[in-house]
Amino acid sequence: MKKKEVILQAATHLFSRKGYKDTAMGELTKMTGAAEGTIFYHYKSKQGLFLAILSNLKEGILPEFERYRNAESEKTGLDMVEESISFYLYMAQSREDLFAILHQRYPYELAESNPECRDHLEAVYNCFVDIFENAIVTGQRDGSIAPDIAARKSALIVFSMVDSMVRFRMNNLYDVGALYKDLIESCRRMLENRTR
Amino acid sequence: MSVITVFNALHCNEEQIVPRLVDTTGYRLVGDGEIAALAGKMSGIPAERVSRAFAAKTSLFNPFTHEKERSVAYMRQAVAEMLVEGNLVVVGFCCHLVPASISHVLRICLVADMAYRVRQAQSLPVPEKDPLKTIHKSDEDKAAWVLQMTGKADPWDPALYDIVIPTDKIRAEESMHLIVRNLHAEVVAPTEASLAALADFRLQARVQVALTLEGHEVTVAAKDGAVTLTIEKNVLMLSRLEQELKEIVQKVEGVRSVATEVGKNFHQADIYRKLDFQAPARVLLVDDEREFVQTLSERLLLRDMGSAVAYDGESALEMLREDEPDVMILDLKMPGIDGMEVLRRVKATQPEIEVIILTGHGNETDRETCMQLGAFAYLQKPVDIDVLSETMKQANEKIMQRRQQGS
Numbered sequence: 232m233k234k235k236e237v238i239l240q241a242a243t244h245l246f247s248r249k250g251y252k253d254t255a256m257g258e259l260t261k262m263t264g265a266a267e268g269t270i271f272y273h274y275k276s277k278q279g280l281f282l283a284i285l286s287n288l289k290e291g292i293l294p295e296f297e298r299y300r301n302a303e304s305e306k307t308g309l310d311m312v313e314e315s316i317s318f319y320l321y322m323a324q325s326r327e328d329l330f331a332i333l334h335q336r337y338p339y340e341l342a343e344s345n346p347e348c349r350d351h352l353e354a355v356y357n358c359f360v361d362i363f364e365n366a367i368v369t370g371q372r373d374g375s376i377a378p379d380i381a382a383r384k385s386a387l388i389v390f391s392m393v394d395s396m397v398r399f400r401m402n403n404l405y406d407v408g409a410l411y412k413d414l415i416e417s418c419r420r421m422l423e424n425r426t427r
Numbered sequence: 428m429s430v431i432t433v434f435n436a437l438h439c440n441e442e443q444i445v446p447r448l449v450d451t452t453g454y455r456l457v458g459d460g461e462i463a464a465l466a467g468k469m470s471g472i473p474a475e476r477v478s479r480a481f482a483a484k485t486s487l488f489n490p491f492t493h494e495k496e497r498s499v500a501y502m503r504q505a506v507a508e509m510l511v512e513g514n515l516v517v518v519g520f521c522c523h524l525v526p527a528s529i530s531h532v533l534r535i536c537l538v539a540d541m542a543y544r545v546r547q548a549q550s551l552p553v554p555e556k557d558p559l560k561t562i563h564k565s566d567e568d569k570a571a572w573v574l575q576m577t578g579k580a581d582p583w584d585p586a587l588y589d590i591v592i593p594t595d596k597i598r599a600e601e602s603m604h605l606i607v608r609n610l611h612a613e614v615v616a617p618t619e620a621s622l623a624a625l626a627d628f629r630l631q632a633r634v635q636v637a638l639t640l641e642g643h644e645v646t647v648a649a650k651d652g653a654v655t656l657t658i659e660k661n662v663l664m665l666s667r668l669e670q671e672l673k674e675i676v677q678k679v680e681g682v683r684s685v686a687t688e689v690g691k692n693f694h695q696a697d698i699y700r701k702l703d704f705q706a707p708a709r710v711l712l713v714d715d716e717r718e719f720v721q722t723l724s725e726r727l728l729l730r731d732m733g734s735a736v737a738y739d740g741e742s743a744l745e746m747l748r749e750d751e752p753d754v755m756i757l758d759l760k761m762p763g764i765d766g767m768e769v770l771r772r773v774k775a776t777q778p779e780i781e782v783i784i785l786t787g788h789g790n791e792t793d794r795e796t797c798m799q800l801g802a803f804a805y806l807q808k809p810v811d812i813d814v815l816s817e818t819m820k821q822a823n824e825k826i827m828q829r830r831q832q833g834s
């Protein structure tokens with residue numbers, strides 16, 4: 232692996248565990264063996280490094296979401312919602328350090344003044360919510376999901392529930408495994424077409 | 428076809444002037460009650476709850492119910508539909524729902540000095556027990572409403588009206604004649620442009636209702652069926668929001684096109700936003716020199732510091748009971764309760780508020796007394812805006828540090 236990538240990976244690890252503000256560049260040099268000058272040569276600044284992580288996160292995760300969303304499915308929209316929930320929870324687990332970064336305060340603070348950061352985050356979240364919205368729209372078309380609910384708003388609500396589950400698990404608030412079945416059922420009850 | 432709107436400070440001879448005006452013109456009188464009732468009918472919100480939108484204080488639950496925004500949106504639509512009727516005298520809060528672009532509306536404001544208003548209140552058939560309090564409460568509601576509708580901190584600002592009548596100096600009969608004379612002036616006659624402005628207003632009102640119903644708070648502008656929505660919020664998933672807004676608005680009758688834009692101060696990499704962290708968010712300015720405070724308030728706004736204004740010690744203390752500013756800028760010399768006394772009381776009851784004294788008449792003894800009483804700083808007028816905002820930032824730093832230690 233190139234030095235540049237090693238630095239990026241180590242920084243992702245540190246930022247996700249300790250938070251942006253509490254990560255000292257000294258620790259990064261210790262972990263990677265790269266001189267501070269090298270780090271700044273590649274990434275200009277601590278903030279620049281953070282933006283690179285976001286950009287890397289975007290490029291790493293989004294294609295998988297895109298692939299998932301575009302996969303042909305024989306299932307009904309309602310079943311696709313269920314599957315999307317599992318997919319999201321699975322992704323959050325397998326890429327835990329990246330999701331940990333998304334669950335920190337700092338990226339959103341930075342997004343208020345930094346357009347690049349903003350664009351990365353918007354793209355990431357659009358992609359996340361798209362899988363749910365896509366499933367709901369499909370469900371409304373095939374009749375499995377109530378036609379009178381607002382697809383866009385409902386997708387955001389389902390997403391915020393699922394994403395909170397990720398937060399629950401990361402912070403060990405509760406045994407999330409025990410909630411999974413009920414989460415799926417709640418979402419189904421919320422969306423299903425009862426007139427059929 | 429023309430319309431007269433009358434917005435008055437409480438007890439400024441309105442009960443004499445308005446009926447005469449209605450008699451002489453033969454126009455129909457429309458009050459807030461009728462508009463709230465119509466809005467209630469259109470929205471399904473009970474009329475008396477619609478009227479609560481006029482109160483300065485908003486329900487704590489409003490962020491979830493959006494009832495105030497819905498009430499205002501429906502009242503705006505009610506006013507818009509009524510204006511089509513023409514030949515109206517509109518009296519009350521709803522005057523400020525009518526946009527300035529509709530030029531066949533004659534905008535009247537009735538004001539008088541405080542002493543006169545108190546005398547008027549006392550000479551009522553049933554005199555008021557505490558007229559000063561009622562007047563202050565009414566002024567506060569009106570100021571909050573006008574600020575919300577027009578962005579002007581002074582509800583009696585001449586820029587908002589065609590005529591501001593000091594009713595303590597001009598008698599009711601004369602005031603009425605003055606209004607009627609102006610009503611017949613050519614500028615108040617409906618023109619093609621002013622009727623087009625009315626049509627735009629009706630469309631804007633309809634769009635606003637549609638958006639408010641979906642829980643969105645967006646600034647709406649309409650011109651010949653082209654609608655522009657300004658998003659005044661920092662939203663990360665912006666394109667999603669824009670799409671949703673467009674879908675809602677496209678369905679509104681009369682809309683030909685929809686464009687969205689983002690408010691100037693939102694999520695752009697400008698310095699104003701960054702200042703946010705350093706500047707106190709809530710500032711109360713207390714000074715009896717109206718012009719001075721208003722200029723100051725505007726200049727602070729340019730630096731992204733929102734401020735409320737009180738013109739005397741009494742209303743300042745009144746405001747403090749309801750709301751807690753971070754920083755207070757206080758003049759020493761004021762009629763009634765003076766600045767020194769305000770400072771003493773604030774520091775006794777709400778010591779966490781940082782008070783900056785700003786005075787034109789101070790001396791060394793005053794300075795010492797103020798600092799002993801716990802003032803954060805003592806500045807002399809005329810003050811350099813840079814010095815003042817620097818001082819405010821320092822005060823804010825102190826507050827932030829205290830909060831961090833406390834938490």
